[in-house]
Amino acid sequence: MSFRAWRSRTRRGLERLFSPKRLFASLAAFGFLGLYVFNGVMVVMTRRAADPDALMTWMSGGMAVYAIFHFVRAAWQEPESRLGLSPAQTQWIMRAPIGDGALVTYRMATMIPATLVKTCLVATVLACDASSAWRLVAGLFLSMFVLEAIRIMADSISASLSPYGRVAMRTAWTAIAISLAVQLIARMISHASGSVHPLAMVNAFSMAAGETASCDAIRVLAMPWWMMTQFAITPSGPAIAFGQFAAAGSIAMLAVACVAWVDRWSSRHDQWVQSDRLVAIRRGTIQAQRSLGITNESRKSLWSLPLVCRSAWMQGVGAMMARQWVSVCRYRGSILVSLAVPAVLSLSPIVADRNAGLLHVAAWLAVSTLLLAPPALKIDFRRDIDRIGLLKSLPMTPLAMTIGQILLPTLLTIAFQILVVGIACVICEVPLTTVVLCTGVLSGLAVFSFALENALFLTFPHRPKQEGIAMMVRAKLMFLGKGLLLAILAGSFLFWLTVCGHFQWGTIVLVGMGIVAMWVVAACTVLATARIWHRFDSRLDTPIAA
């Protein structure tokens, strides 16, 4: 079944990839893929082999940090269906007369292709560090497979918790994540030694990340991956290698068994939580809700809408914003946490050195706006893939719909930028023209960023929490593409500064033209997104469910 689904999905994917309306974007994607592979080969050819012990510590520590991230994410996000199965899998596979063990095996098997591709990508970069290619691939694959198993376990545990249990899980894992972040930032400041040059900051970050991944606490958490990374990296004789492989394979199988055990525990615990609650309701300790109408929460959210959103404003843009606002109110905690990390990162140069200047903060803000804000604020077309038909039926022009979808996340990002710039201005003295230039350009960048994200999404749409090879390649390409765009923007900005300096144009021209240029690019991107939305065919372009 999995093979048939994969074959059918591949065929359809190729058809979509080479359809005329996506040809340009597809060619660009292939260009990036070529660039990635070329870069990987160049790195392998030019880089010296890393110290095996350090690499092992990094790899296993990195996996442990990733596992912590999965637990934090699982604690904060809405509980998923059992084992993260799709509705169709729940209806037909989970309902089928197969045992829980077989169901877990099926679920883990569906993750093998994407894990293999991820393994190949990482193995390409680490090829010169390992003594044997097949051992590197096998070791990395098993490591990533165990990480996937831990991700599913984190989701299963989170799904079965009572409200108090969930608060405890959130508190515990967020505290762990914050302590990690604090360690990372402290080490980064220490390594930067007062320098705020972007390259020095990047070097300091990589050194701090390495040290954090190899600290004692992380090394203990990384125990499940020791054998796998040792097998992948360290040269050894065939007998020892076989023993290491057998041990690593056993750990992977143990991980699958743990997923099955956690899944069973999760079902039982959920049952226990419900029974406990029923007893409390019977005793009158808590009140059962019978009405399925408007809850207190939704009533509160509706009342908290800004007046402008409740009015019929700009062909329904206000109404669309009102809907987004309800989501923002509901997920305010997650949004705040998601934006707090980039805020700390953006302010780190000025905290390290008060004379760093606002432009360093602005550079980090630009990176955050382009790379971190869109994933943190997915309240636009990206969450409406199942309601595309409904959106299409609304009496709104493509431009109004596009603005309605991206306006609120953009405004939130701009508010975040202004807040960070404001804090920076409190910490150090900044000339007014620099503040105007930074906020003007960054706000345009926010519009550009969300418009671009939605344009790319509508060109290559995908479902929320979709997994698989295509999604993994897509994520890598998007990251590379955005990085390239950021480099182009930074380059253009430096070029503009040089031109202004050469012709000795005044500050007004420098600031004014810079802002105008950014906003022209942003407006063009919004128009392009509206055009793509206009051409979006809900029947042909909506991705199929798993």
Add this chain to the structure above:
Amino acid sequence: MIQVDDLHKLYGTTAAVSGVSFALAPGDICGLVGPNGAGKTTTMRTLAGLTAPTSGDLRVDGLCVRRDSIEVRRRLAYVPDDPPLFDDLTVGQHFDLIAGLYGVKDHVAKSHELMRSFDLLPKMNALTGSLSRGMRQKVAIGCSYLYDPRVLLLDEPLTGLDPPGIRVLLQSIRQRAASGVTVILSSHLLAMIQHVCTHVLVMQSGQVEFFGTTAGLRIRHPEATTLEDAYFAATGQTVACPPIEIGFAAIDAGWATT
């Protein structure tokens, strides 16, 4: 065949189902009716093993739904409202998949027969993602029939079906019930199901308002001439507009002669 005792189901602190009890024998066809949010789907999903009950004892063919879940799944089919399908499989592949999962031997001829009866043969090689709502409903129902379950749970099966499809489905339900299959049929199209049902389970706010034979419901509400009238009487609901005069005496006659 189906035995439900004191079923409770909570979602958070919301009681979706409270103290539901009923029993159905082989060959019974039970119409599960009630307003939106009454707990019909939750009751069916709990029976199907897709949702664990908060408390209560559920038995299908003498087997405990919780303890003997795999055997219960083998004997029970559940078709939800707007059934989710694997959109990257064709209709034919769907039947193959179900045959494989339930161990149906020589399923090809049976699949063809089911596809023929539900007018799915022309779509056999079409991806289910490209089908209309009604066609998807037919695929799901056909797949459920493939392994000859002893219990059929159909949640809003008539929605989206064309008139021939509705006729084929209702006929097939009668035939399966005649061969001893127990059917629970949830629907808001009361005029459509009133001729088929032997029993009625009326739910409201998660509780049972009435459970018994259709004759029992008629006795309890002698003023009711149709299932719809009895439904309104049982749930205590009133509507602002008068019932629509359909004008086909045969429809009412069916209710009266049950």
